[in-house]
Each structure stands twice: as structure tokens, then as C-alpha cells.
Amino acid sequence: xxxxxxxxxxxxxxxxxxxxxxxxxxxxxxxxxxxxxxxxxxxxxxxxxxxxxxxxxxxxxxxxxxxxxxxxxxxxxxxxxxxxxxxxxxxxxxxxxxxxxxxxxxxxxxxxxxxxxxxxxxxxxxxxxxxxxxxxxxxxxxxxxxxxxxxxxxxxxxxxxxxxxxxxxxxxxxxxxxxxxxxxxxxxxxxxxxxxxxxxxxxxxxxxxxxxxxxxxxxxxxxxxxxxxxxxxxxxxxxxxxxxxxxxxxxxxxxxxxxxxxxxxxxxxxxxxxxxxxxxxxxxxxxxxxxxxxxxxxxxxxxxxxxxxxxxxxxxxxxxxxxxxxxxxxxxxxxxxxxxxxxxxxxxxxxxxxxxxxxxxxxxxxxxxxxxxxxxxxxxxxxxxxxxxxxxxxxxxxxxxxxxxxxxxxxxxxxxxxxxxxxxxxxxxxxxxxxxxxxxxxxxxxxxxxxxxxxxxxxxxxxxxxxxxxxxxxxxxxxxxxxxxxxxxxxxxxxxxxxxxxxxxxxxxxxxxxxxxxxxxxxxxxxxxxxxxxxxxxxxxxxxxxxxxxxxxxxxxxxxxxxxxxxxxxxxxxxxxxxxxxxxxxxxxxxxxxxxxxxxxxxxxxxxxxxxxxxxxxxxxxxxxxxxxxxxxxxxxxxxxxxxxxxxxxxxxxxxxxxxxxxxxxxxxxxxxxxxxxxxxxxxxxxxxxxxxxxxxxxxxxxxxxxxxxxxxxxxxxxxxxxxxxxxxxxxxxxxxxxxxxxxxxxxx
Numbered sequence: 001x002x003x004x005x006x007x008x009x010x011x012x013x014x015x016x017x018x019x020x021x022x023x024x025x026x027x028x029x030x031x032x033x034x035x036x037x038x039x040x041x042x043x044x045x046x047x048x049x050x051x052x053x054x055x056x057x058x059x060x061x062x063x064x065x066x067x068x069x070x071x072x073x074x075x076x077x078x079x080x081x082x083x084x085x086x087x088x089x090x091x092x093x094x095x096x097x098x099x100x101x102x103x104x105x106x107x108x109x110x111x112x113x114x115x116x117x118x119x120x121x122x123x124x125x126x127x128x129x130x131x132x133x134x135x136x137x138x139x140x141x142x143x144x145x146x147x148x149x150x151x152x153x154x155x156x157x158x159x160x161x162x163x164x165x166x167x168x169x170x171x172x173x174x175x176x177x178x179x180x181x182x183x184x185x186x187x188x189x190x191x192x193x194x195x196x197x198x199x200x201x202x203x204x205x206x207x208x209x210x211x212x213x214x215x216x217x218x219x220x221x222x223x224x225x226x227x228x229x230x231x232x233x234x235x236x237x238x239x240x241x242x243x244x245x246x247x248x249x250x251x252x253x254x255x256x257x258x259x260x261x262x263x264x265x266x267x268x269x270x271x272x273x274x275x276x277x278x279x280x281x282x283x284x285x286x287x288x289x290x291x292x293x294x295x296x297x298x299x300x301x302x303x304x305x306x307x308x309x310x311x312x313x314x315x316x317x318x319x320x321x322x323x324x325x326x327x328x329x330x331x332x333x334x335x336x337x338x339x340x341x342x343x344x345x346x347x348x349x350x351x352x353x354x355x356x357x358x359x360x361x362x363x364x365x366x367x368x369x370x371x372x373x374x375x376x377x378x379x380x381x382x383x384x385x386x387x388x389x390x391x392x393x394x395x396x397x398x399x400x401x402x403x404x405x406x407x408x409x410x411x412x413x414x415x416x417x418x419x420x421x422x423x424x425x426x427x428x429x430x431x432x433x434x435x436x437x438x439x440x441x442x443x444x445x446x447x448x449x450x451x452x453x454x455x456x457x458x459x460x461x462x463x464x465x466x467x468x469x470x471x472x473x474x475x476x477x478x479x480x481x482x483x484x485x486x487x488x489x490x491x492x493x494x495x496x497x498x499x500x501x502x503x504x505x506x507x508x509x510x511x512x513x514x515x516x517x518x519x520x521x522x523x524x525x526x527x528x529x530x531x532x533x534x535x536x537x538x539x540x541x542x543x544x545x546x547x548x549x550x551x552x553x554x555x556x557x558x559x560x561x562x563x564x565x566x567x568x569x570x571x572x573x574x575x576x577x578x579x580x581x582x583x584x585x586x587x588x589x590x591x592x593x594x595x596x597x598x599x600x601x602x603x604x605x606x607x608x609x610x611x612x613x614x615x616x617x618x619x620x621x622x623x624x625x626x627x628x629x630x631x632x633x634x635x636x637x638x639x640x641x642x643x644x645x646x647x648x649x650x651x652x653x654x655x656x657x658x659x660x661x662x663x664x665x666x667x668x669x670x671x672x673x674x675x676x677x678x679x680x681x682x683x684x685x686x687x688x689x690x691x692x693x694x695x696x697x698x699x700x701x702x703x704x705x706x707x708x709x710x711x712x713x714x715x716x717x718x719x720x721x722x723x724x725x726x727x728x729x730x731x732x733x734x735x736x737x738x739x740x741x742x743x744x745x746x747x748x749x
Contacts, residue, residue: 016249018203020237023223023247025216027288028117030226030245031058031066032238035112038063038072041232042111046224050116051101059229067093067103067114075105075112092119102291106242113238115245117291128295131159135300145311149180152279152304157182160265160293162281166190169277176200176277178445186284187260193445193464199255205275208268211242212301213294216264218286219256223247244294255458263287265294267301269308276308312478319479320486326354327486334494341369348372354487355419355480357433364429374434375411383411384432387420395484396420397476399435412437417473421484423491431487435473442467547573601747603633604641610665613646619653622660631667634674635747640719645678647712648740652680672746673725679739690729720744 024030029050032042039062043055053066064072071093093101102119105112135155142148149167157165163185166178174197181191208214224247226238240246256264265281279301281289289297333347334340344351344362348371351360359374361384374380386405387396397419398404402412411418417435444465555562555570562570610627619625645665652663666677685693694717720727724745729738 016201016203016251017237018207018249019239019241019246021223021240021247021249022237023225024240024243024245025218025247026221026224027217028115028245029224030116030243031063031114032226033063033075033112033114035107035110038075038112040066040229042226042228042238044224044226047116050118055227059227060231063114067116071103075114104244104291108239108242109236111238113240113243115243117245119291128292128299131292131296132299135159135296136303139303139307142307142311144315145308146179148304148307148311149279152300153180153182156279156281156297156300157184159296160281160289162263162265162283162287163187164190164282166280166282167277168195168280170205170275173197179277187282190445192443194442195445199459200278204249204252207241208266208278209270209272209275212268213244213297214246214248214266215244215289215294216248216253216256217288219253219262219264220286221253244291251458258458259462260284263289265289265297267297267304269301269305271305271309276305279304316478316482319477320482323354323479323483326350327483327490330354330487331490331494334490335497340364340491340494341367344371345369351431352433354483355433355476356435356474357417357419358436359414359434361432361434363431364423366428372434373414373436375413375415379408379410380415380432380434383408383415383418384420384430387418387432388422388428388430391420391422393422393425395422395481397481399473399475400471402471412471415473416471417476419476419480419484421488423488424495431484433484435476437471438473440469442469601635601637603635604638605633606631606665606667609638609642610645610649613642613649617646617650617653620659622658623653623656623663624661625649625663626665628664628666632669634667634669634744636674636723636744637747640723641744644716644719644742644744645676647716648678651712652678652682656680656682658682669746674744674746675741676744677739677741679737681737684731684736685729685738693729694727716742 024044026046029047030042030044031040031047033040039060040058041060043053043058044050045055047053047055047058051066058066062072063075093103100119100121102115102117104115104117135152138151138155139148142151149169153165153167156162164181164183164187166183167180168176169179170176175194176197176199177194178190178192181189183189183191228235256262261282262285263283267279268275269278270276279297327350329350330343330347333343333350336343336346341362341364348360352358352372357372359370359372361374361380362369362371363384368377368381368384370377370380375383383401383405386408390396399417401416401418402409411434414436415434416437419433419435421431421433423429423431444467445462551570551573555567555574607627607629610625614625617625649663649665653661662681664677664679666679668675694713717727720742725743727740727742729740731738
């Protein structure tokens with residue numbers, strides 16, 4: 001079969017509407033009633049053999065006629081939530097001839113579906129809770145997800161009696177691997193085998209997130225049709241997702257027969273959004289999993305899903321703690337005298353061991369240093385640039401670099417696996433770890449590439465097939481990512497500490513020099529102050545990110561049960577974190593303002609400049625930005641002047657008290673200076689605040705009403721002063737509003 005044919009078949013399988021098959025399995029019967037009237041709208045064609053009632057005669061009748069008044073009344077108590085069932089034990093009724101039946105109902109839209117199954121009362125010592133408890137008790141011994149799965153498959157096979165029970169885990173690419181198994185009888189062991197993603201299509205995985213337990217009593221069964229009332233206004237197919245009797249896909253039944261399996265019981269493992277894997281029970285001959293067995297399986301699956309999360313976290317935390325000593329050694333090196341590059345060179349072994357890498361590329365201040373085994377420097381640099389664009393400031397981890405970026409194929413031998421750790425936001429500072437290609441052989445449980453042309457059909461070849469995997473490295477774990485994040489925090493703290501130390505030294509030095517040196521030292525101190533502002537913002541961003549992530553995790557954990565007040569408070573917390581991020585970004589911008597070394601001077605058309613600013617700002621429709629016509633050009637640096645005008649115009653729009661307004665820009669030249677006036681018709685600025693507004697982090701309006709950092713006007717004044725000018729605020733005359741007047745030095749041509 002060609003690759004295109006395989007893809008087409010897989011897409012057809014994944015589009016199959018398995019939740020609305022219109023039929024059930026023959027080991028039970030079904031009635032569907034309208035949720036309000038409790039009148040029967042659908043009945044399975046085998047209702048006579050199970051309940052003793054002619055199915056067509058029940059359509060349109062009250063449910064009480066078919067199952068009795070007491071049971072019908074109990075069903076009326078169902079809630080309105082889809083998937084709601086009557087509980088693990090359901091109800092019982094007696095059919096004609098004294099046959100005991102088990103009733104299990106669930107809500108789906110405007111309907112209630114009722115599964116009706118023959119029932120044998122269990123031994124009192126073998127109740128679902130007793131059976132489940134015997135398995136759950138063994139979970140206390142599990143110290144890892146793998147150990148828990150091994151205990152679970154042994155307990156399930158002993159309790160359910162199936163020939164083979166296995167734990168099946170999904171990989172990131174969708175294929176599955178049997179990681180634990182307990183097998184006896186005619187079925188062959190499959191432990192360690194891998195199976196392609198197409199064996200369990202996407203919609204089947206989604207189904208097990210909604211309905212954890214599924215059964216097939218006999219893979220050779222003939223589906224039983226669900227008959228509908230012709231008088232029923234709603235002719236939409238009935239969603240049987242939560243029915244234990246739902247008829248499964250004919251492709252799946254054929255797949256089971258092809259692999260020699262007659263019966264199955266499947267238990268989904270995972271949360272509400274991600275299917276981690278499954279427990280799968282197989283039997284060589286038909287076998288029915290009754291309500292009690294399904295109840296045990298559901299309890300086991302629910303507890304196992306919770307344990308998988310907690311055990312996985314425990315494993316990651318244990319690995320993180322083990323590497324903590326290595327991280328501390330690196331931190332000690334970073335604190336020693338010398339450059340950070342020197343520190344990483346001294347701690348090369350620890351830097352690599354910390355994440356299990358064989359090589360690393362460290363980029364600091366535009367300088368690259370390679371450590372250990374890495375691809376060639378040119379290729380490593382190219383990989384770093386590519387991943388920085390892809391990651392957009394976030395940690396990036398992959399084990400198949402060459403597959404994702406074919407242009408980086410030369411890196412594969414020494415760097416199929418890459419872990420990128422950005423160090424300083426807004427810069428190229430980063431660490432890129434490498435892992436070499438790890439060639440390995442895996443065993444597939446059959447060859448899904450051997451198929452014949454024609455309609456989609458399940459594969460028939462299950463002979464073990466070997467495949468050699470190349471181009472991949474050992475995958476990165478969550479512990480690797482976590483410890484890398486810890487290193488980033490340590491580096492940011494060290495950068496800030498070094499900046500503070502340098503600032504202190506410069507300030508002390510400026511006090512010791514004589515008068516001739518004071519101007520030079522003052523300039524150095526000012527530069528150090530700017531560097532300190534830059535470093536301090538990073539020092540604050542590290543714990544701020546942690547607070548933001550913690551707020552997100554708490555919100556996710558409490559989402560189903562959080563009260564409105566709790567949700568509101570978490571929203572306020574996240575809002576405050578976002579606001580502080582805005583302030584820190586403003587601080588970074590402020591620290592850089594006025595440092596346009598090497599800027600290009602040019603003739604600037606002021607009208608054209610204001611038009612461009614207006615287009616970039618895209619103010620609300622009611623605002624008009626006007627530039628006085630006929631203004632002469634000035635010879636100056638475009639970037640800082642554009643920053644000043646942009647901030648003043650944006651400030652006028654942001655703090656306007658109406659939905660419409662006018663902002664006017666004018667200019668006049670005198671004695672080598674350009675005097676700009678930016679006026680608006682807004683609420684104006686009281687005289688007592690006209691100096692305060694130029695101070696950093698100062699705003700007149702509450703930040704709960706306007707999202708502002710309080711940095712914009714401080715940046716404006718810093719640029720104006722750096723260009724030899726002054727800035728002030730005046731009244732707008734008899735009109736409302738304010739006028740910002742600033743002067744700008746024209747450069748000599």
C-alpha cells in the first residue's frame with residue numbers, strides 16, 4: 001500500500017462516527033425515552049428476547065409499561081448533565097419468566113438511554129468494591145508509573161479472568177507500546193511490542209476520555225439495530241458514548257478477529273484532555289464483562305489515572321532533587337570571580353551532567369563558547385538561531401532535530417537532541433544542550449504497511465517486525481526541563497548581583513576622585529545606574545514568572561470546584577502579575593532610553609513622520625491626529641524623535657475622557673532648536689501634577705481603570721534631555737486639554 005493510500009485510509013477511520021452507530025451489541029437490549037415525558041422513542045430490535053416485549057409495540061408508550069413504575073420513577077430523578085448515570089450498581093427488574101435484569105441509564109441531550117442486561121447476583125464476598133480494593137491495596141507498593149501498571153495488570157487478570165491483560169502507553173507521535181503484561185492461555189505475549197497510531201484512531205482515543213470502560217463480548221457478533229418511533233419529531237441519531245452496549249466499529253471487530261481475539265475489555269487512562277494509555281484485556285473465546293466487572297475496571301482506571309499523575313510528578317521531583325547538588329556546584333562557579341563564560345567553562349562537566357547532555361553551546365553577550373561534544377560551530381550556531389526563532393523566548397526541547405528542520409541535518413550525529421534555554425529576555429543569551437543520535441531497534445506487533453488496494457480495512461499482519469530507528473536522540477524528561485529552568489533563575493540572579501556590585505563600586509569610586517574627574521565618574525555612574533535598572537528588572541522577572549505559573553496551576557486544579565469568589569481572586573492575581581510584567585518591561589525600555597550611539601541623522605519630514613505614527617497607533621475611530629501643514633524638515637535622528645512623538649500622541653488618546661478627540665502637532669524652528677507642541681482636547685493636567693507625570697511609574701488615573709505602566713512620559717523626558725532639549729506642560733488656553741512643549745536640538749549638517 002502506498003503512503004497516500006495509508007493516509008487516506010487512516011483519515012477515513014478517524015472520521016468514522018463511532019458514537020452514533022445506530023446499533024448495540026446483542027448481549028443486552030436498549031430503550032431510549034424522552035427525558036421529560038419518559039415516553040419510549042427507540043427500542044433495540046432484540047427487546048423481545050431480553051425483556052420479553054415486542055420492540056415496535058413499545059414505541060411511543062410510557063416507560064413504566066416496559067420496566068415497571070418504580071424503575072421509571074427512579075429514572076425521572078436523573079440530572080440534566082450529559083453522561084449522568086444512575087450509579088455503579090444501577091437498578092434491577094424482573095422480566096417475564098423470572099429473569100433478573102440490570103438497568104443502567106445515562107442522559108444524552110433530550111434523551112435517556114437505558115442499557116438492559118441479563119444479571120447474575122454476585123457472591124457477597126466478590127462485590128465490585130471488594131474486588132477493586134484487593135487491587136488498589138497493591139498500588140501502595142508502586143513507586144513509579146511502570147510499577148503501578150505491572151501491579152494493575154496482574155490484579156485485573158486475576159479478578160476478571162481474561163487470558164491476557166496489558167498496559168498500553170501512547171508515545172508523543174501517537175503510536176503505543178505494551179509496557180506491562182500478565183498473560184496465560186492460548187494468546188501469545190506481546191510485552192515490549194509497539195503498535196502504530198492507526199491501530200487506535202483519534203476518535204477512539206477521544207471516546208475513552210469520555211467513557212473510560214469499553215467491552216466487546218464477541219468480536220463475531222451481529223449488531224442489533226436501534227428502532228426509532230416514526231412519530232418522533234427528533235430524528236437525530238442517538239449518542240451512545242456512555243452506553244456499555246454501544247456497537248463498536250466493524251473495522252475494530254475485524255481487527256480483533258485478525259489478531260485472534262474474541263473478547264476485550266478496555267480501560268482508558270488519563271485526565272479530561274489527554275489519554276496517557278490504556279489497560280487492555282483480551283480473551284481467546286467470547287467473554288462477557290458484566291456490570292460488576294465493568295465497575296471494578298472503572299474504579300481501577302480512575303485511581304490508576306490519578307496515580308499516574310502523582311507518581312509521574314514524584315519521579316520528576318526526585319530526579320530534580322538528585323540534580324540539585326550539581327546545580328549548586330554550578331551556582332558556586334557562577335559566583336566566583338571572573339566572567340560568566342569562565343564560570344561555565346570551569347563547570348563544564350556539571351553543566352552537561354545536569355541534563356544528561358554530551359555537549360553545550362553557551363551564548364552570552366554575543367560571544368559563543370562550545371563545551372563537550374557538539375556539532376561544528378557553524379552548524380551549532382545555525383541551530384541556535386533557528387531554535388531561538390521557533391521558541392520565541394521559551395524553553396525548546398526535541399529529540400529529532402533533523403526531522404523537524406531538514407536544513408540542520410548535519411547536526412544529527414552529535415545533536416539529534418537539543419534543549420534550548422533562553423537566559424535573558426530581549427537578548428540572544430542562551431544555552432543550547434546537545435544529545436547525539438541514538439540508534440536503536442524496536443519491535444512492532446505486525447506490519448501496517450502490508451495491505452491490499454480497496455476499501456479501508458484493518459491490517460491482517462501481526463508478525464513481529466524489527467525496525468532500526470535513526471535520527472533521534474534519547475528524549476528529554478520533565479526533570480531535564482525543570483532543572484534547566486532552575487539554572488535560568490540562578491543565572492538571572494547572578495547577572496543582577498554583578499550589576500549591583502559594579503554600581504556600588506562605581507558610586508564609591510566617584511566619591512574618592514578629585515573635582516577634575518567628577519564629570520567623567522558621574523557619566524560612568526549614570527551608565528551603571530542604567531545597567532542596574534536593566535539587571536534588576538530581570539532579578540524581579542524570575543520570581544514573577546514563578547508566581548504567574550503557580551496562579552495558573554492553582555486555577556487549573558481548582559477549576560471544577562472553585563467558587564465564583566475564588567475564580568475572581570485568581571483572575572485578579574493573574575492581572576496583577578501581568579501588570580507587574582508591564583512595569584518591568586517599561587523599566588527595561590527606560591534603562592535603554594537616550595542611548596542611541598551610532599544613530600543615523602537625516603532630514604525628517606515631520607508631516608510624514610506623524611502620518612506614520614498615526615498609522616502604527618491605529619487610534620479609535622473617533623480620534624483625529626492632525627499635523628500642521630507646511631512644516632520645514634529638521635536634520636536629526638529619526639528613532640528617538642519618533643519615540644517621543646509616539647508616546648505623547650498615544651498618551652493623549654489613552655487618557656482622553658471621551659470616545660472622540662483631536663490631537664494636534666505643530667513645530668517652529670529658532671536658533672538651531674525645534675520647538676514641538678503636541679496638544680489635545682482631553683481633560684487636561686492640573687498644575688500640581690505637571691512635574692510628577694514625568695517621574696517613572698507615576699500615573700494620574702488608577703491602573704484599575706487604564707492599563708498603563710507609568711513609564712511612557714519618563715522615557716519621553718529622558719530622550720528629550722539626551723538630545724539637549726527641555727519639556728514642559730502648558731494649559732490649552734480657553735479650550736479643554738493640555739499642551740506638551742518640548743525642544744529638540746537640530747544636528748549640524
